Amino acid sequence: MCNFNLCVAEKEGCLIMRSGGPFEFNPFDTAVDAVPTVTAIILGGTGGFSGYKGTATIDTLSRTSDGGYAISQIDLML
Numbered sequence: 001m002c003n004f005n006l007c008v009a010e011k012e013g014c015l016i017m018r019s020g021g022p023f024e025f026n027p028f029d030t031a032v033d034a035v036p037t038v039t040a041i042i043l044g045g046t047g048g049f050s051g052y053k054g055t056a057t058i059d060t061l062s063r064t065s066d067g068g069y070a071i072s073q074i075d076l077m078l
Contacts, residue, residue, distance in 0.1 A: 004040060004058065006074060013047020015076075017056050035060045035070070042076070054078040 007014040019040035026034060038058040045052045057075045064070075 002038070002040075004056075008048075011048030013045055013049040015045045015049045015052060015056075016043045017041065018043055019058075030063045032060055032062060034063070042078070052078055 001018065001020045004017040004019070005014045006017065017040040019038045021038075023036050040056045040058060042052055042054045042056055044050070055077045059073045059075075061071045061073055
């Protein structure tokens with residue numbers, strides 16, 4: 001189970017999302033395909049996202065070896 005919070009300054013709030021499903025996470029593998037595409041549900045939000053519901057797809061576009069930071073693409077269906 002993973003929890004995701006996507007906070008956006010312009011909306012002055014955050015989307016709260018949750019996903020589940022098994023996959024073996026290796027923090028030392030920096031390949032883009034080391035993390036699968038994730039489907040999440042949008043549980044709601046704060047501020048400008050208050051009351052949002054729906055689904056999200058989260059894809060890892062790139063990762064770095066220095067600290068494991070990632071660039072992700074998030075597609076929302078509200």
